[in-house]
Amino acid sequence: MDIEFVAVSKQGGRTYNEDVFGQWSDERFAACLVADGAGGHGGGDVAAEVTRSSVLGAMAASPGLERSRLRRLLQQANRDVVARQAEGGRLADMRSTVVLAIVDLEARTLAWAHAGDSRAYLFRDGRQAARTTDHSLVQQLVNGGMIDEERARLHPQRHLLLSALGAPDGDVEIDVSEPMPVRVGDVVLLCSDGVWEVLGDQRLGEILRASLDPHQLIERIDSEVRLSAPPGNDNYTAVAMWLHSDEETTQPLPLGP
Numbered sequence: 001m002d003i004e005f006v007a008v009s010k011q012g013g014r015t016y017n018e019d020v021f022g023q024w025s026d027e028r029f030a031a032c033l034v035a036d037g038a039g040g041h042g043g044g045d046v047a048a049e050v051t052r053s054s055v056l057g058a059m060a061a062s063p064g065l066e067r068s069r070l071r072r073l074l075q076q077a078n079r080d081v082v083a084r085q086a087e088g089g090r091l092a093d094m095r096s097t098v099v100l101a102i103v104d105l106e107a108r109t110l111a112w113a114h115a116g117d118s119r120a121y122l123f124r125d126g127r128q129a130a131r132t133t134d135h136s137l138v139q140q141l142v143n144g145g146m147i148d149e150e151r152a153r154l155h156p157q158r159h160l161l162l163s164a165l166g167a168p169d170g171d172v173e174i175d176v177s178e179p180m181p182v183r184v185g186d187v188v189l190l191c192s193d194g195v196w197e198v199l200g201d202q203r204l205g206e207i208l209r210a211s212l213d214p215h216q217l218i219e220r221i222d223s224e225v226r227l228s229a230p231p232g233n234d235n236y237t238a239v240a241m242w243l244h245s246d247e248e249t250t251q252p253l254p255l256g257p
Contacts, residue, residue: 001105001184002246003030006214008222009237012194012229018044019192019237022052029063031056031102032239034118036192038164043094047081051096051165054080065104067176070113074098074165074174078115081166095166099132101188101241109179110188115172116164119196122180123187126209128201130180135163135173149201186243187217194236195221198229214242 003025011017018037025031035051037044054077062069077098084091097116103109112120117134133139137160142149163173182188187208196204199221207224211217221238229236 001108002244003103003105004214004242004244005032005239006218007237007239008218010222010235012235013232014235016045017235018048019194019235020045020048020052021190021237021239022056023239024056024060026063028106029102029104030241031059031063031100032190032241033098033100034190034192034237034239036097036116036118036235036237037094038096039090039094043090044096046084046091047094047096047166050081050084051077051098055098055100059102063102065102065109065111065179067111067178070100070111070176071174073100074113074115075170078165078167078170078172082168085166085168095164097161097164097192099190101190103182103188103241103243108182110182111177111179113174113176115174116161118192119190121189121204123189123205123208125185126205128205131201132175136161182243184243184245187214188241189238191238192236194234195225195238198225198233198236214240
């Protein structure tokens, strides 16, 4: 089994992009990350960049899917963001969501960890097989049966997060999955809320089923977000991890910023 990465990250209707994505791989493991910064005036992009550097650097130094390992990666990233907050000014209130997915190509397993409302999806046979659960106020309303997922993505308080990196007291909620089996043909999609809020889970699945490869998937997500998003829409980032047999894999081709 091998893996192909394709990604897009754009500023949308904002003046600059506070989203980042990143990837790392060796002969056995392949990991990717999306982080969505917040804080305004340039602080959010710094928080997201600190998160990416911290998490992927630590993953490269000690890769693995163990839940305790993944939790420590995000806890350390939280400490690293807090350390930069101490510089004050535009960095004082910066935060970042994060979602990390890692595949063990030898064991054919996947695990993910996240804080906030950047999401990871696992699609199998064109259907959603698993998804992270947001740390947000509207997700609590969904969990309580007060609204459905469609209303949640349009809710006026959908941006109120209950967890994000940059919590000074270390009190950050982090969810880590158990390792899940994966197989050739599976697709892992990571994205910021600028993607899933605009398109919704149902449309993301439809786009996936209409796409023959990860390049087409990301191109279509990019196109549909640009066409469907309201004026002044959020930054948006999507990363596809497409699982192939060794013979099928082609070179990854990230799309433009």
